[in-house]
Every structure is written in C-alpha cells, then in structure tokens.
Amino acid sequence: SRRGTPALGTRHVALVRPPATNLAEGLLTHLERQAVDVALADEQWDNYVQALADHGWTTIDVEPADTLPDSVFVEDAVVLFGELAVITSPGAAVRRPETAAVEASVRELGLVVERIELPGLLDGGDVLTVGTTVYVGRSGRTNADGIRQLRALLAPLGYTVVAVPLTKVLHLKSAVTALPDGTIIGYVPLVDNTAIFPSFMAVPEPGGAHVVVLSEDTVLMAASAPQSAALVSELGYRVVTVDISEFEKLEGCVTCLSVLVR
Numbered sequence: 470s471r472r473g474t475p476a477l478g479t480r481h482v483a484l485v486r487p488p489a490t491n492l493a494e495g496l497l498t499h500l501e502r503q504a505v506d507v508a509l510a511d512e513q514w515d516n517y518v519q520a521l522a523d524h525g526w527t528t529i530d531v532e533p534a535d536t537l538p539d540s541v542f543v544e545d546a547v548v549l550f551g552e553l554a555v556i557t558s559p560g561a562a563v564r565r566p567e568t569a570a571v572e573a574s575v576r577e578l579g580l581v582v583e584r585i586e587l588p589g590l591l592d593g594g595d596v597l598t599v600g601t602t603v604y605v606g607r608s609g610r611t612n613a614d615g616i617r618q619l620r621a622l623l624a625p626l627g628y629t630v631v632a633v634p635l636t637k638v639l640h641l642k643s644a645v646t647a648l649p650d651g652t653i654i655g656y657v658p659l660v661d662n663t664a665i666f667p668s669f670m671a672v673p674e675p676g677g678a679h680v681v682v683l684s685e686d687t688v689l690m691a692a693s694a695p696q697s698a699a700l701v702s703e704l705g706y707r708v709v710t711v712d713i714s715e716f717e718k719l720e721g722c723v724t725c726l727s728v729l730v731r
C-alpha cells in the first residue's frame with residue numbers, strides 16, 4: 470500500500486458530483502446571498518471536469534443528489550490518504566446526508582473505508598495534506614473531537630496531524646493550499662497565523678489561495694485570481710484556469726469540486 474508521499478499520477482481517477490438542481494440554495498457563512506445562475510453553473514462544472522480530463526484524470530460521477538444543494542462540493546465528504554478513504558462527519562447538519570453516496574463510490578474504487586463519528590465533526594475542506602503532514606482547520610465545521618479521531622486514524626500510517634485554528638474563513642483550504650513542491654500558498658487576511666506553516670507564500674487575491682495539483686508541473690486555479698495565477702506561473706508551473714463564479718458565490722472553490730485519487 471502507498472503511504473507517505475505517493476508519486477503523483479500513480480492513479481488518475483477523480484471523484485466529482487454533478488450540481489444539484491437546487492444548487493442556488495447552498496449554505497452561506499461569510500458571503501451575502503447572490504443569485505446563482507444554475508445553467509451557467511452546469512456549464513462551468515462541465516468545463517472544470519473537462520480541465521481534469523484534459524490533464525489525464527478520468528472522472529467518476531458520484532450519484533447526483535438533487536435535494537442536497539452543496540453536494541457538488543464533494544471534497545467535504547471524504548478525504549483520501551493513499552488507499553485509505555476517511556468518510557467525514559460534516560459540520561453542517563444539512564450536509565450530513567451527502568456522505569452516503571460518496572462512500573458508495575469510494576468502496577467501488579476498492580479503497581479502505583474509515584469514518585469520523587459524531588460528536589466529532591470534520592469537513593474535507595479543512596484537510597490539507599503536504600507529504601506526511603496533515604494540516605486540519607479547527608473551523609466552524611471541524612471540531613476538536615473530529616481532529617482527534619483523524620489523528621488516531623492516521624498516526625499508525627505515519628502521518629502527523631497539525632491542527633490550525635481558524636476564525637476568519639469557512640475552511641482551511643478556503644485560505645491555504647499547497648503547490649506541488651509543498652509550498653503553502655494563501656491569502657494572508659484569511660489566515661490567523663501563517664507562522665504555523667514551514668514555507669508560506671502570500672497570494673494577492675482570495676481566490677488565488679486555491680490550487681488543484683494536476684501533476685508535478687501543472688495546477689488548476691480559478692479565473693477570478695489572475696494576479697495569483699501569474700505569480701504561480703512565474704514559479705515555473707503551468708497554470709490552467711477555469712471560471713467557477715457561480716460556485717464562488719456559494720463559498721466554493723476549485724479544490725472543493727473534486728477529490729483526486731492518487
């Protein structure tokens with residue numbers, strides 16, 4: 470079994486979940502509600518999936534759930550560590566029913582399944598793995614018991630769970646993600662304490678804090694953050710951009726829309 474720092478691209482499957490017809494009713498914590506154009510969202514989602522496909526990722530659709538508006542944000546329901554799939558315990562009660570179909574999909578992939586149990590709460594958007602370090606946001610969605618359970622599941626596999634207090638943002642990965650070389654990039658006004666990260670680079674836009682690592686040399690970023698994309702490009706990475714404006718209105722970002730199985 471793989472653990473530690475798996476080679477990128479050992480498997481090229483990505484889980485995605487088509488947007489619900491009631492997407493526009495998704496939860497909001499920090500933003501004022503703006504009208505979501507669901508037809509445009511569908512088109513943007515298709516383009517996002519196409520961008521994954523263009524870079525060698527075969528996408529698998531988790532069964533759509535038209536009564537679950539936030540189900541498109543599939544990364545919140547499961548976190549993968551090599552062959553281990555940890556089914557989360559979503560911090561928003563209305564999102565809890567999202568996990569069942571995601572669990573079915575990861576079982577079909579043959580992954581080992583573990584679960585965070587109540588009263589533990591943990592959203593996948595709070596989990597950022599860099600090598601064998603697993604940063605976990607202690608956020609409005611993830612509590613201490615959820616972090617404790619994840620730590621207990623991962624310690625035997627050689628991972629260190631580092632909890633990150635958050636007060637200014639929905640999820641850890643709303644504020645920071647990692648480049649392929651392990652550099653943490655983030656939007657400073659949303660991070661309580663950047664000193665917790667061993668190598669941190671600031672980006673100039675909130676949407677620029679989010680990268681999906683498509684390969685060792687290519688990342689996916691939102692079109693809403695052109696200056697950040699230029700900065701990452703200056704570091705020698707290929708940057709693919711997609712417009713996800715309708716998902717950003719719901720506090721979603723490029724990372725939330727898929728789970729890459731490496």
Ligand code: CIR
Nearest residue numbers: 495496542594719720721725
């Ligand atoms: C929510 O509030 O749960 C959704 N509207 C947005 C979730 C975004 N997911 C993420 O940042 N991982």
